[in-house]
Amino acid sequence: MSGAPDPTVFKLHDLKVSCKSCSLSRLCLPHGLNEKELAMLDGMIERKTKYDRGAALYRSGEPMRALFAIRSGSFKTFMTTPDGAEQITGFHFPGELLGIDALADEHHHCTAVALETSTVCALPTQDFEHLCATMPQLHRQFRHLIGQEINHEHELLLSLGQMRGDERLATFLLNLSERLRARGFSHSEFNLSMPRHDLANYLGLAVETLSRIFSRLQDEGVLKANRRNIRILDFDRLRSLAHHPARARA
Amino acid sequence: MSGAPDPTVFKLHDLKVSCKSCSLSRLCLPHGLNEKELAMLDGMIERKTKYDRGAALYRSGEPMRALFAIRSGSFKTFMTTPDGAEQITGFHFPGELLGIDALADEHHHCTAVALETSTVCALPTQDFEHLCATMPQLHRQFRHLIGQEINHEHELLLSLGQMRGDERLATFLLNLSERLRARGFSHSEFNLSMPRHDLANYLGLAVETLSRIFSRLQDEGVLKANRRNIRILDFDRLRSLAHHPARARA
DNA sequence: CGGCTTTTTGAACCCCATCAATATCCGTGG
DNA sequence: CCACGGATATTGATGGGGTTCAAAAAGCCG
Structure with missing residues (x-):
């Protein structure tokens, strides 16, 4: 189940893909950054993480380690009640952000699980906080992506409540x-x-x-x-x- | 919430209440700020806005003017479909933030309407962006409040989807x-x-x-x-x- | 006191959940 | 390669939670 990743699968050129050359950058955090800023962001990102189907990126209750951007594959995020009922709150695709459900108290309130073999870019929270403070455009794009998440959830509420x-x-x-x-x-x-x-x-x-x-x-x-x-x-x-x-x- | 405030209750000194003396500050944006920061935040806030029952704080589609913090009363926020169906996405009480549904593209995707005579503190967006950049703690509290909003919507999704x-x-x-x-x-x-x-x-x-x-x-x-x-x-x-x-x- | 809105109650119907069974796909091992 | 077993998906029958239509009851305000 868990993604004990075979080291041999990761060729070096896979690990070195930069935000600059990533086809998703326009959808993702790097959007709008200049060369220099891009390089700074790049330097902070851990890119090696791979998750097999069913593997959890994070679980409800865990402290937040990083913000994640999906590079390939897809994830589901879901809430869990004490009695075991689940509600999937979203399906997530490359370029989208995962982990912002921990914004309130640095602990995740959802669980994120890979739907297929997937890769993510991880941005440690401290680094990110610092980067945001020095790069207004990154901060803006972060807000933009959070806003999209909120809007999407509003759409889902409309769907569940009225349709x-x-x-x-x-x-x-x-x-x-x-x-x-x-x-x-x-x-x-x-x-x-x-x-x-x-x-x-x-x-x-x-x-x-x-x-x-x-x-x-x-x-x-x-x-x-x-x-x-x-x-x-x-x-x-x-x-x-x-x-x-x-x-x-x- | 019920405290249907008689209009005559609003004397000038009410309008000039500062964040520092506001009983809601611990729930609101000022939480955790020091004296100096509090004064800066205070300086940016327009406090005179009052809304009667049914009055809209903002409407879906409008450009975002400010971020709002509820001081008294209560609001509902709702989505609207092209064909007129509505879904209320939240009820909001003193100390809570309104307007973050415009985070994605600086335009509101919800409408916010007062449920009773209510007052809000308005924080113009440009000012706020600037303040966040210079006050990490304000930025943190802002993230905290956004996170709460997201968590609340997740709870609602669980409710609508499973219960x-x-x-x-x-x-x-x-x-x-x-x-x-x-x-x-x-x-x-x-x-x-x-x-x-x-x-x-x-x-x-x-x-x-x-x-x-x-x-x-x-x-x-x-x-x-x-x-x-x-x-x-x-x-x-x-x-x-x-x-x-x-x-x-x- | 009228006329309005808000809330409650009643009856019939419908969408959807549930229970149950079958069909199809997929991975594993013989 | 095919057989087997489990997971996934479809289909059928039945019942219940909830909507809809309809109307009465209860506040509210001029």
Whole structure:
């Protein structure tokens, strides 16, 4: 389960990729930094960490060690109640930040687990704090990314609080589609990195209900879903679902 | 929260209260600042803003003017969809920060509306950015408050995604009770500042369902609810509800 | 006292959870 | 290579929590 990484897998050139040459930099913390600042940031980052599927980047309750930026792969973050119930609060992709749930008291309130073999860049908290103080642009981008996180959670609240199951799934798929597009992938066909179980939990549904919704959307020609593989056929229909056109629950 | 302040209560000396003498400072941005820093922060703050019930502090889409700290009263913040559906994302009380939903792109993604006559302290964004750069402790407290906001939204996600109606209400009441206690009010009896309609929306329920849940909890002797007035009679039962003891939806 | 909003209560229906069973995929070992 | 077992996913049947429609009751304010 845990990512006891085979040392031989890490070739030197993998470890030395810099922020400067990283294709994700425009989505990530380095965005907007000049050459000199970039170099400073680069110097602070530990880049060697690899996580296999199921490996935890951090667990709820642990003290915060670092801020993480995803380089490849994907993660889920979830809350846990004392009695064992879980709620997935987000799926995270390359260029996104992980660990800001520890902002309040330097301890994590979520657990982050890799959905597939993934790599992250780690930024020790002390270093980061110092860097922010000296680089206004880094600080700004950090705030920007936190803001995105908050906005995303607001969208999810809207979804869970107001929408039916099919509307939630439509919203999720459109959001995912956009995030993949922003990363240079196809926005109409992709493979989900999470099992149905996780997606259902994220959407506040039972696995069976989610499966039924997929089947129905497929029957209606909105998409084609073969297990993890999704092909969106009718974006307009999906969008109209996501905006649940005629419902005034106000 | 209930302290529906008579307008005449606001004499000039109220408007000039400084952070230093503010009873909420330990919950608010000034927490941990030394005398000199406190004076600097004080100098930046506009304190005269008062909002009647229904008045908007800011609206979704507007550019961010300032960061707000609530001094008295209470607010609700909500998301709006293109088709008019709303989801209340939070209720906010004295000492809490409003406006951080604009962190991503300097534009608000929520609307904030006063639930009763309320006053806020406004901190213009540019000033604040500058202050943060020169006062590490202020920066730290700002991060702390943002973290609290994120944590609160995670709790709400858990609530909406995993709990039944009665469990959601129990969770809300316990949370509210704690926040009131932290502000020196009774934690067992209080007046809700929001109508059923808003609370139902926040909890992802229909007004009728919420009303029925209140009635049932009252029949069971867990609490006494007379319109806005709530008296919690059995904290243990409420807590056991909030933790939905025997349900493994894992 | 009227007219308004807010809250509660009642009845019917529906989305979704649950229980149960089948199907499909995948990794492992014979 | 194929067989086997476990995890993952789909499908069916049933029941319950919650929404919706409808209306009455209770505050609130002019």
